[in-house]
Amino acid sequence: MRFRSAVLISVMAITVSGGASGPTPQAALHWQAWSDGAFVQARAEHKFVLLDLEAVWCHWCHVMDDVTYRDPAVVRLLNQKYVLVKVDQDSRPDISNRYQDYGWPATVVFAADGSEIVKRQGYLPPRLMSSMLQAIIDDPSPGPSVEREATFRPASGSAISAGLLTRIETLYEKQYDKPIGGWGFVHKYLDEESVEYAMRQGARGNREYAKRAADTLHDATNLLDPVWGGMYQYSVGRHWTEPHFEKLISIQADELREYSLAYAETQNPEDLKAAQSVHRYVTNFLTAPSAGVFFVSQDADLHDGQENEAYFKLQDAGRRAQGMPRVDTHVYSRENGWMIAALCDYYAASGDGSALLQAQRAAAWIVVHRSLPGGGFRHDDVDAGGPYLGDTLAMGQAFLALYNVTGDRGDLKAAAATGQYIAAHFAPAVAGGGFVTAQKPTDAAYRPHPDRDENVAVVRFASALAVASGEERFRAAAAEAMRYLAAESVALLPLSAGVLLANEDMTEAPIHVTVVGPAASANVIALHAAALRSITSHELIEVRDPADPAPLPTSVTYPALKQAALFLCTAHACSSPIFRGEDVRAKIQRAELQAR
Known part of the structure; x- marks a missing residue:
């Protein structure tokens, strides 16, 4: 990128x-x-x-x-x-x-x-x-690379049919490279959604998928820069040991999130070390010192067009003596939203408070410098063709992630405003047509189109927002995007994990972790921290203070107790009260096993 x-x-x-x-x-x-x-x-x-x-x-x-x-x-x-x-x-x-x-x-x-x-x-x-x-x-007639756009037929409903779901799951199974590891068979890279889906199934008892996720996360550490930290984009060829040296903020955000979730699940120190490597690199190289926002990328080339393998074999002093590959210092809302959300997961899993401060500082800057009236966000300081769905969507995900780890009601309000903006400005013109990338056409011959990855993100964000806010209108937005994803022409495209995750997030309730008690009490803080250390990819964490004059709506009635307690609720049942932080991880892992 x-x-x-x-x-x-x-x-x-x-x-x-x-x-x-x-x-x-x-x-x-x-x-x-x-x-x-x-x-x-x-x-x-x-x-x-x-x-x-x-x-x-x-x-x-x-x-x-x-x-x-x-x-x-x-x-x-x-x-x-x-x-x-x-x-x-x-x-x-x-x-x-x-x-x-x-x-x-x-x-x-x-x-x-x-x-x-x-x-x-x-x-x-x-x-x-x-x-x-x-x-x-x-001869200016169109060549074979230009194919006539097929007529799109949306799915009849917002859920993937059982038969189609089986076909998608079969494709996902075939997309794993069994001899080498990882998903895909050309370049080797850590595909965030494929690993996340495997981790989720592993937490539900699928040992083979748990092993595939763990093996891929281990293999992908070959793409970490041992000197400056951070992850290179991919490895050339069907192996993990020949990296392309560019470092994109999108890659750093994806991998920071996945290694953080993996560490929260397994407590594997290698996963924490990888997450720390990414965090260190982003802090030192892709963060604006004065504003705290995140830059876009660092180049693979020290000099344009020249191979740079020898350079990246040097230690820090040797590299700096030759010069520094350029950093693209543009500040885009989308990329910042991705990194803010990833930092929240890293903070939750590691307890590193500096990551939360970074996320909050970047979010505050983007709100001041990139906001649009009504809850949306510009891409850059001035947009040539925006606004774009990706910027508002990524910032919505960021606000929701901040709310999930801090309980700050202002972040939930900001997330809801982005959800409203998306529904008002990017909704499909035809039912089931998918949320479109931009409001404006790129040119007179091309109307705005939906993007598969963005619609996966809409489903997951809007589904989670509906649960967190208690507002059903956001579930309707998720259903609209899911109808696009459930169309065979979209659902069967590779890679399959994004659609599978969206389908689960749409149809299955997240694990709902609620700490009940005075928000400032030591016991509530300890239970909340224990929940954060065990964070999962499909979870809502909140604190309910009995003294709150305007509590968020909930369908659960929590008992009045003399001490702070944590409750775990799934679609089927709620746990008995948990009073000790050291018991939380095992309880969350048991809830994951019973989630489906």
Whole structure:
């Protein structure tokens, strides 16, 4: 996801010295931002529009800039017949979601009316690029990479049918790489949702899935930077020991959360150590010192387009002597929301109070600097195409995570406001059509579309918010998103764990942990801390003070006791009162076994 100081490049000219290796200064390429103006220009000049969708942290994007876009034949063809648009995909979630299947760099060529002609994935060397550009000039009819969009048919209901659920579970089973470990068979990385689903089933007694989760978490520690901490994005090839060295805040948030949940479940010190590594890296490298908010990424390359394996084998002093890979210092609401929520889970599992302070500080900054009227959030200081669903959704998840670990009613109120904003601004135009990525179309030829991962997150967030707030309207939003996910054309796409988790969160009540007693008493604080240390991925934790003049609604009647007590409730039953913190973990684990 990202890296270069100027993320959305409005105008960029590439100029190099003349000679055999590159174009003359007069042959510079002139890039512009994505806008309707690019297509207006293309129509007026009888040209095509070429989109270079890059990630500013991406090695092969740098190679494209330094090699392909400096090749004389490529430059000549582009200047003759193409309007050039360059976009950092982190800066435009709507365009990123539209072309995410093509990886970065993605090269898309449009006719002047906005219709697609060619979509290409990854690095294109000069000869291939010039051949493609000339072929489009000779015959601009759409190529085989452009398929007609299929008619979408939403599911008839908001729950996945039993037969379809079995097929999805079978796919999930097949997606595990038994010889090597991990989910997926090309690059090796820690897929957050796949590991989380396996951990959840493991807590319910499936020993094989518990082992798969534990093995994957162990194998993925090969991707941790032993010097600075933090996790690299993935390993090249079907093994865990050849990392690509970029570090994205999205990866740090995912892995911080999963290692924290794993430590809370098993108390494996390796999981805590991994979580601490990620936390240390984010604190030292991706945190704005003055504001406390989180940056987007750190580049894999010290020098654009040059392999950097030798650099990352050095210790701290050796690295710093050569220089520092660039950090993308943009501050996006979405990425901050992801990290805030992950820090809450890390605080809960580890007891590290500094993580909670970081989460609260970042949330406060985003509220001041990125809020929209009515409960929404901008992506950046100024959005070219927003607002986007992902920013408000991630901040809603962040507020709900803060409420879950602190009980601050203000955080619950803020989470509810984001839920209302999502329903008002991103709901599908057609029932079951899925919540859309953005309010505005990216261009005249493309209407806003739903994104599968975002709708998984809507289901999980809205379902949890309905339980925490007692407001059924949020359950209706979850059901609407679930109807999109339950459509076969969506549900059967890889990877399967996100849909399985959404289905469980929609149809099964979370473990409800309630501490009853005076909020400031030592016993209540101790029981609450014990609940946090045993946090699970599908759980609501709250403190109910009998002196609260306006308690949140609940269907459970708690007995009046002379001392503080903790109660565990599932969809089927509530526990007897628990008075000692040392008994809480075993009780929560027993409740997980009985949850389904």
